[in-house]
Amino acid sequence: MREHFAQELESIHQDVLRMAVLVEENILKARKALLEQDAKLAKEVIADDQKVNTLELSITDRCVLFIATEQPVASDLRRIVACLKAVSDIERIGDYAVHAAKRAKELSDEKYIKPLIDIPKMLVLGGEMLRDAVNSMINVDPSLARKTAQRDEDMDNLNKQVYRELLSLMLEDKDNIKQATKLLFLSRFLERMGDHAVNICSWTLYAVQGEHEDL
Amino acid sequence: MNEAVIATEVALEVKNSDIFYGDFKAVLNLSMAYHHREITALIGPSGCGKSTLLRSLNRMNDLIPGTKITGEYLFQGKNIYDSDVDPVQVRRWIGMVFQKPNPFPKTIYENVAWGARINGYQGDLEELVVTSIQRVALWDEVKDKLHKPALALSGGQQQRLCIARTIAVKPEIVLMDEPTSALDPISTAKIEDLLDELKKTYTIIIVTHNMQQAGRVSDKAAFMLNGVLEEFGPTDQIFFNPKNPKTEAYISGRFG
Numbered sequence: 001m002r003e004h005f006a007q008e009l010e011s012i013h014q015d016v017l018r019m020a021v022l023v024e025e026n027i028l029k030a031r032k033a034l035l036e037q038d039a040k041l042a043k044e045v046i047a048d049d050q051k052v053n054t055l056e057l058s059i060t061d062r063c064v065l066f067i068a069t070e071q072p073v074a075s076d077l078r079r080i081v082a083c084l085k086a087v088s089d090i091e092r093i094g095d096y097a098v099h100a101a102k103r104a105k106e107l108s109d110e111k112y113i114k115p116l117i118d119i120p121k122m123l124v125l126g127g128e129m130l131r132d133a134v135n136s137m138i139n140v141d142p143s144l145a146r147k148t149a150q151r152d153e154d155m156d157n158l159n160k161q162v163y164r165e166l167l168s169l170m171l172e173d174k175d176n177i178k179q180a181t182k183l184l185f186l187s188r189f190l191e192r193m194g195d196h197a198v199n200i201c202s203w204t205l206y207a208v209q210g211e212h213e214d215l
Numbered sequence: 216m217n218e219a220v221i222a223t224e225v226a227l228e229v230k231n232s233d234i235f236y237g238d239f240k241a242v243l244n245l246s247m248a249y250h251h252r253e254i255t256a257l258i259g260p261s262g263c264g265k266s267t268l269l270r271s272l273n274r275m276n277d278l279i280p281g282t283k284i285t286g287e288y289l290f291q292g293k294n295i296y297d298s299d300v301d302p303v304q305v306r307r308w309i310g311m312v313f314q315k316p317n318p319f320p321k322t323i324y325e326n327v328a329w330g331a332r333i334n335g336y337q338g339d340l341e342e343l344v345v346t347s348i349q350r351v352a353l354w355d356e357v358k359d360k361l362h363k364p365a366l367a368l369s370g371g372q373q374q375r376l377c378i379a380r381t382i383a384v385k386p387e388i389v390l391m392d393e394p395t396s397a398l399d400p401i402s403t404a405k406i407e408d409l410l411d412e413l414k415k416t417y418t419i420i421i422v423t424h425n426m427q428q429a430g431r432v433s434d435k436a437a438f439m440l441n442g443v444l445e446e447f448g449p450t451d452q453i454f455f456n457p458k459n460p461k462t463e464a465y466i467s468g469r470f471g
Contacts, residue, residue, distance in 0.1 A: 002468045071427055073454045074463045210456030 126193035155194030232286030371402020
């Protein structure tokens, strides 16, 4: 029964997945652009973000229309509300990939004050957390949601590590301050990717349990 | 009844009731309580026993041959099925509004005055008619044609008139069997607004097939399936986070 209802719900989830895949690709491209100081690739990431924003709006419209026309209740309603909330988190994560790409563009003809190690790790971790968070939502998998949320601690530790290193570089030589500040901001932005992935995990649990759980 | 009864007090309680039509068991071992000044919605697929239950609440099933009802139906501490209780009196305490508006083929005024008059109403009949019609928000539409035939009104107006007729005999409880299923959306909205108003005075029990309506108007909702009360709880919980998977499947339209 309600074939169209089930198909539309599934199709909205597929769009959310598509949006997450696009953002994850952008994160990895931004990482590559940073590591290889590739300004052209960085510009590509910045331009691709428009697709992410467009998808966010179209998914939001579809969710609203679904609520208006299909009147979902109980777990169907919770899942659709979770989608609505999750797309804004995914969009923000996409913005952080753009931040990384912008820094990559700016620094593409500068020599790095240190080899980039932890920042690329943060990008990989952010992409994985995003993927797992969205999978937990689409596959209705609360244990994956909880496990993914725990990885935010690794993200915080990487951020602290970056801060310590850059601080000591700035103390060593004031000429490092300009680039170090940019990298510090970037690290802070990337750390926020983890928080948004955790939000998505919370929405998964909300959809499953019907109540909010602190993660 | 005392005006000061608190909202959480039980208005009517069913205890361990089975309802049979001949050999067919339509309702199985059902127990539930309806609280004062609350709207309880009975939901469930056709044939689940919800209308049977509703009609048992004011002994309307007495009129159907072969009906057997066990258990207790406690109203003000008294079982309404006790042999010393007059079923006509029960229906004064506990009124009913039907699916299809069924005004008498009389004037608008007479429709509302009828019940009070045959009950030997001692007060100002005119005033009773006017306030009853006002309470169902029909006054402005009919004040100039009180002595015209009720059947000339629109379906939605007829249904509000039937509600006015029901409350004119000052019941404690109003039962409603799909009161808006024969009405257009605007008339439906008027009845739903009216329910909100009426629950300040009456306990209302409503059978509805319209899930959104149950969600909008009721304080508590009861889901029945195959004669069994599967889940009964606050409407918010039933529609947002039902505990019983059968309830979830029904309200989300997966069966029924």
